[in-house]
Structure formats: structure tokens, C-alpha cells
Amino acid sequence: MTDTGKKKATIYDLSVLSGTSASTVSAVLNGSWRKRRIKDATAQLIQDLAEHHGYTANLQARGLRSSRSGLVGLLLPVYDNRYFSSMAQSFEALVRSRGQCPVVVSACRDPREERQVVETLISYSIDELFIAGATDPDGVHALCEKAGLKHVNIDLPGTRAPSIISDNYEGARLLTQAIIERALQDGPLTPDELYLFGGRDDHASHERIRGFREVKRTLLGADPDACIQPTGYSPAMTARAFEAFYEGHGKLPRAFFVNSSINLEGLLRFLGQHPHETFADIIVGCYDYDPFASFLPFPVFMIQQDSEAMLAKGFAILEAPRRAPVTVLVQPTLVPPRTALTGPLDQLSDAGGNG
């Protein structure tokens, strides 16, 4: 790739250099040349020239003409937690392995931002879209539908497009049961000693709360409404809920279920403000897995959602001829305290060593 010339080479440049037409160059360089009965020698010549001049196709031009782009989008609510960043990591690898180009964007759980972002992606003729945790999946669906864009919901279901979600109900049951069993080791547990913090009015929260309440009622016999504290997906709000509880009771609940790792950060903020005795004996369950959180100085049970499986399933569904608005459940896994799982980063080759 000797960089001859200053501007990027185009098929027209190569057509002059090779003494062929632009359409021949195009065919050779996009692989359709056998179908077009281009001579092997001609193809070879053009490929050599292309390499020599560092030719790369102008993807905007290609996309404009063919109305496809080779891009696959992933729409995230946020980046900054291990569940979504890990999903982005897996997504990259998966899309790359399929010869397409991953594009990840976040929309900050804002329905307007979501639409805006999707419009932009559509304007770039992306080929497929994975919608992870959209606040308004059906609104986004309408846009995709209109543009003929293949898409699936991941993590939060929509009613109009295929959805692949964690089995939040089952996961919550597993997690609740684990917390309760662990708490019982330290003596009997009364219903008002087990709380749930975090989440809001989305499908995932509902299902988790449902699973929590059911197991709790079964094992502990009751579940006062006051034990459910939805605080939204915000560390600050969650911290406030813990503070409020602490002010009212002089301690934290003996055991509690936290709706997500983002909410669990709210717990950290509380911890930072209080001495160790305050939480020496608590038992926590968190829906989401974060390796560092698993090693906090009290037992933390976590639920790992299998984002890689969800994405893989998503691709499978997009490839299938019929795409009914089915909902596929993917089973999450209970992770006991003090567990360091491997993640997508472990797939990366890193020679390591100092050289």
C-alpha cells in the first residue's frame, strides 16, 4: 500500500490506470467479477493496482447506490456498566466475525434520543439493528418498520418485533432464593428483613419484582409492600433510598435484592458514608454481574445475564425467513459470592509479557 497520490483513489482512477472501464473495476473489487465474466488476468491486474494505490471503496457511495451499508447497529441505554459494556464487547466480536461492521450507540434511556439515533442509523442504511433496553421499543419499531430495517429487541421486549430477553422472572427467583437461604444460615428471617431496591416501570423490573415477591411469599410467608423500593435506574436515587431506610431503622435490611448493578452503585455511595459495622452482616443479591461487586466485603449473589447468547439468538432470528414478534427467553445464571468469571475480554489475544 504505497500511498501514491494525495487524494483517495476511486474506481475511475483505477479504470484509467488499468485501461478498463469503471464498471469492470467495480466488479473486480466488490467480488462480483466472476459473475460478470471478467478475465482472471484483468482481475489480477486491477487487484494489484488497487493494492498498490491503497484503494478503499467509498462506502457512502456504495451504500447510496445499493442502499445497504454492511453496518449492524446496537442501541444501548448506556455504556457505563459491566452488563452493557460486556454486551457491546460481545457484539463487536460477533458482528466482525460475520464480516460486517459494528456500530454501537447509546440513547441514555431517553425515548426522544432513541428515535433520533435510530433515524440517524436508518439514514446510513444500516442493515440490521439490535435494540437493547429501549425505553420505547414500539416507537423505535415503527421507525424501523417504515424503513424496512430488520431489527430485534434485546433485554427489554417490544410487542411488535421479535424480542430476546433474559428470563427475569426465573432469574429473580433464583436470586431471591439464594439470598434467603444464605440469610437463614444466620438465623430466622422475617419478611420485613428482606427488601428490594431499584428498578422502575419497565418489563424487566416488573418480572424481577414478581419473581422476588413470589419466592419471598413462599419461603417467608408474607411480603409487605413497603419492602419494595423502586428507585429508578439511578445510583443517586438508590443511595437516597438506602439513606432513608437507615434513618428510619438505624440499620440496613438484613438482606436485600438490588435490581441492577447501576442500583448497586447506589449502595456503594451509602457505604462510603457509613462505618463498616453498618453493613457487616448484610446479604445482597444483585441482578447483573460485575466481577468487582462479587467480592464486596459481604456476600453478594449476582445474576449473570447471557448477553452473548441473546445476541447470537438475535442474529439467528434476523436470518430466519419469517420474523414473527415472538419473545425468546434466555436463562441467566446465578453467580455465588466471590466469583470471578471470565468475560469477552478473555477472547482477545494479548501476548502479554514486557515485549
Added chain:
Amino acid sequence: MTDTGKKKATIYDLSVLSGTSASTVSAVLNGSWRKRRIKDATAQLIQDLAEHHGYTANLQARGLRSSRSGLVGLLLPVYDNRYFSSMAQSFEALVRSRGQCPVVVSACRDPREERQVVETLISYSIDELFIAGATDPDGVHALCEKAGLKHVNIDLPGTRAPSIISDNYEGARLLTQAIIERALQDGPLTPDELYLFGGRDDHASHERIRGFREVKRTLLGADPDACIQPTGYSPAMTARAFEAFYEGHGKLPRAFFVNSSINLEGLLRFLGQHPHETFADIIVGCYDYDPFASFLPFPVFMIQQDSEAMLAKGFAILEAPRRAPVTVLVQPTLVPPRTALTGPLDQLSDAGGNG
């Protein structure tokens, strides 16, 4: 936005509907219409039509013609840790606030992948590129240069383009000093009780090791080479280093400096395999901040890098007329153990509550 029609509307559709020419429609819809002396009434008519038909510009066509795209790229090594995911989060907000569209891609610390990704981005005529932690910044630089793409290095410096990096040397000094002081509270510390794990042959690692060794020599009087254990950026390799040390010494070093949060995950893997006594008294410093890691059951000092400041500085440099290959140092902050800092997620509005 009533979705009249099935295909996406173009300026030609609107030109027919409005009885004007396509160029007029184009001018009205891209804001250049005052300059083109379009009558207010005409503009209004076209805007109404556009809204009614849910017109959105085909950005590939626009980009092709104007060879600009409104896209700003961020090239990351990986997503899956808090430093980079937090950087991505800040990046999104910053770019959005400037009316452009953020595109984040990762290249897995693979020089070939880096080039490949940058080529792709260039083919989409992105306007600016932030290169965070490129393995081969100058190789990437060459590509950008050739394409006339404005770019800056973030986090790891290149020699050919402006670079904005953390003051790794100073950060390492702060961190080393903090660990040593804390260790001295528990009694005298000998040079062979303080180790460094992680990092490889990149600029950041070098600077951190330099800072570590200097402070250590100053405060402890010596620094045996064996105390430096570069393991690459891989949790597995780092875990192996801890295991090896443990096998040789029957315990972990009393205090150690870990090169990054990714390496710190290696420590978790070790911890998961050993009883609590093994690490009851260790003192850890980690270059990078992760809120959960800050609350591990032993003192963890962390360094928070100011990625938001780096990005902001990057934009400033890109806007400046002259762009010499300067290197700008941004000061990181020492974060004492058990500290929950707020992050970019706190900027997000989240009504919270159950409704």
C-alpha cells in the same frame, strides 16, 4: 409525522409535492435557504411538507456529495471496563451536545484491526477521530493523514498527531506513595514487600513503572527488578502471576500496584481460588478507578483518570487552527479506598420511582 407512503421520502418527492425544484427543497431542509434567498413562505411550505411526510435526509447521499458526515469517531481498545466504558459515555454526551453523531468502535488492541476500523471510518467520511489507546498510533495516524482526517490521540501518545494523555508518571507516584504510607501504618515495609503487576511495553505502562520505581526507591531505599511483573493487559495472565508469586512465597506481597483495572480482575481470579486469610492484610493500588473495586475487603487506592477533560481538550485541539503534534498531560486523581464517585451516568435524567 404521518407516515404517508411506504418508501422514504426524498427531496424529489417533496419538490413535486411543493411545486418547487429539488435544489430549493435541499436548501430549505439543510438550513442554507436564507443564503439562497428562498422566500419565507416557500421555506415554510416545504418544511411543513417535510414534517408531514416524515422526511429525513439520506445521510449517505449527503456525505457522498459533501464528503462530510457529521460523524465523530472514538476508537477504543475494548469496552469492557469502567475506564473505557465511562469514556464512551462521556464521549457520547460531548459529541451530542455539539450536534454531531458519536460512533464508538473497538479494535481489541490489535494493530491490524485498528487500521481496518479506521479505514472503514474514513470510508464513511467521518469528520473527526479520537484514538484512545491505539496499539500503533502512528500507523493509524498515517491513514488519517492521507485521508485528511482530523484526529487526536487520547490516553496513549503518538509522535505524529496531537496527544492528550493522563500524567501517568505523576499518577503512579501519587498511587505508590499512598500505598506505601498506608502500609507503613501496619509496620515497616521492606522493598521486597512492594510489587507491581500488569502492563506491557506501551507508553502508559512505562511511565507508571517509572513513577512507581522512583517513589519506591526514594521511600524504601531500593527496588529489586523482580518486584516488577509485567503481565500484559489480560486478567488470565495477571492471575497467573499472582498464583506464581503465591506458590513461591506462600502469600501475596504485602502491598502492590496493579497497572489497570483489567489487571485487577486477574487479582479477583486469584482471590476466588483462595481463602480469605490469604489476602486479609494486603494493600492494593490500582491505576484506574472502578467503583466496586474501591470497596473490596482490603484497602484499594485507585487513580481516576479524567477522561472527560481529555476529550474536551481533544475537541479544543481539533478546533484550533494549528495542530502540532503536542502532548498534553491531564492530571489524574488519587481516590482513597471505599470511595463511590459519581460518573457520567449521573448526568442522565431518570425520573425514577415506579411510574
Added chain:
DNA sequence: ATTCTCTGCACCATCGATTGTGCAAAAGTG
């Protein structure tokens, strides 16, 4: 009334690649 200046817009080439179609020249057939 004539010339000049604006105003308001239409026309058209252009960005770089894709693709249906057409047509020479080469090769095969009888």
C-alpha cells in the same frame, strides 16, 4: 420608458459506486 438591481428560484454537473444491457471479438460448429 429604459436601464439597473435585487429577489427568488430552476438547472445541471457532481460525489463514487452498482448493475442491467448491449455489443464486439473470439471460439466453437457443421
Added chain:
DNA sequence: CACTTTTGCACAATCGATGGTGCAGAGAAT
């Protein structure tokens, strides 16, 4: 040698938006 078939490629329209240029008509100036 005349005729068909195949090979190998060129032509030109097209995707949707942009922006330089030109020009008709309204109003102003003389």
C-alpha cells in the same frame, strides 16, 4: 466459410443531496 455461441468487457442510468451559475420578473433609479 457462414453461423451460432460464448467470452469479455464498455456504456449509461441511477442512488439522493449539494452548490455554482444563470435567468426571469419585480421594483428602483434616471
